Amino acid sequence: MKAKTVLPAVAMTAVSMVLTLAVVVMWLGGAVPWPVALVVGLGIDGGWLATLAYERRLAAQGDHSPVVTAVGWLFGLVAAGVLVAHALTVEHGTGAWLAVAWLPIAAKALWLVHGLWERTALTTGALEAIRGIQQEARDEAAVARARLRAEASAEETRLTAVTQAGARVARVQAKTAKALSQAWSTLETARSGEDTGRALTSVTARVTPGGTPRWELPLWGPSEPVPALTLEASPALTDEALDALVNEIRHSEDPALSYREMAARFRAAGHSASEVRLRAAWKRVA
Incomplete structure (x- = not known):
């Protein structure tokens, strides 16, 4: 030079x-x-x-x-x-x-x-040192750019996967809600139909001679919790007392109450009886 x-x-x-x-x-x-x-x-x-x-x-x-x-x-x-x-x-x-x-x-x-x-x-050694420092800086910059590009690509892939999974969950929930809505709509139509009880009665008339059972399909809506009663506060009733109490509650209004309404009033009044005994008393009274 x-x-x-x-x-x-x-x-x-x-x-x-x-x-x-x-x-x-x-x-x-x-x-x-x-x-x-x-x-x-x-x-x-x-x-x-x-x-x-x-x-x-x-x-x-x-x-x-x-x-x-x-x-x-x-x-x-x-x-x-x-x-x-x-x-x-x-x-x-x-x-x-x-x-x-x-x-x-x-x-x-x-x-x-x-x-x-x-x-x-500058001397040859100094020039070599400067070239080495510049090359090291270029290498570090290239590695940093590659790392940033890789992280950006991975984040983009993750967001895409999360978005697609969320969309699939939303579609499944919408489909499930639609099917459930249709099922309850069908059930409500059958429950409120005029011929539903008569059709069920004609089917079960041969197995329930002498009585006309009242059929009630489940309702779609919130349920009211029934307070639990202790055995000390509510002693066990005999079958005759239970039948008389069920019959009294059932005919407390006109028309007669349904089993669900009767059971709710029975327990709200503080009486205690198992579901099996209460349903058996209801069948005997009805």
């Missing part, structure tokens, strides 16, 4: 010194002897080369002298001024000479660039 900056500066300096020497010899050769003109040209180039060498020595030591830099730029401006003056005084080729008059200034600028590169140059 050092050669890429120093070689153009060296080449530009050499070309500028040759041009300056040639121009001084041609320009002053007609007015003074050529050895004098050669000495003048070599003086300009020598002063420029000496200040450049001193500048490079200070730069190698990590030092800098503004005075030396100013003298070096002065010699460069003198060389450029000689080229410009020669270009303006020649009869032919003024444009061509002006085109190369900037070479001394360009050479000084290239040396300036080379000095800036030297002050900011």
Whole structure:
């Protein structure tokens, strides 16, 4: 990398010194002897080369002298001024000479660039460490992006599965509610129908001679809890007392109460009897 900056500066300096020497010899050769003109040209180039060498020595030591830099730029401006003056005084080729008059200034600028590169140059080990740090940062960033993408994909899959499961549950619940509603609607229609009791009676008439059972289908609605009674508060009734009590409660209203209504009033009154005995008394009374 050092050669890429120093070689153009060296080449530009050499070309500028040759041009300056040639121009001084041609320009002053007609007015003074050529050895004098050669000495003048070599003086300009020598002063420029000496200040450049001193500048490079200070730069190698990590030092800098503004005075030396100013003298070096002065010699460069003198060389450029000689080229410009020669270009303006020649009869032919003024444009061509002006085109190369900037070479001394360009050479000084290239040396300036080379000095800036030297002050900011790093060793091979430092460059390798920087590249390693940058590569590690790129690897960590790539891993973080991949992790975020994977987590986002997994969360999307989970939400999709939960949504689909919720939709299936909702469809099953809706279907179940619809079937249950239809079943209870059918049951209510059968319960409230005028011919339901008569049809059931005709079917069971042969097994219940001498009586007309009252059929009641279950009702759809809230149930009322019946308070429990202790044996001390409600002593057991005999069959005759139980039959008389059931018959009294059943005919307490007109028309006669149903078994469900009678049982609810029986237990609400504080009487105690098992469901089997109570239903048997109801059958005997009915």
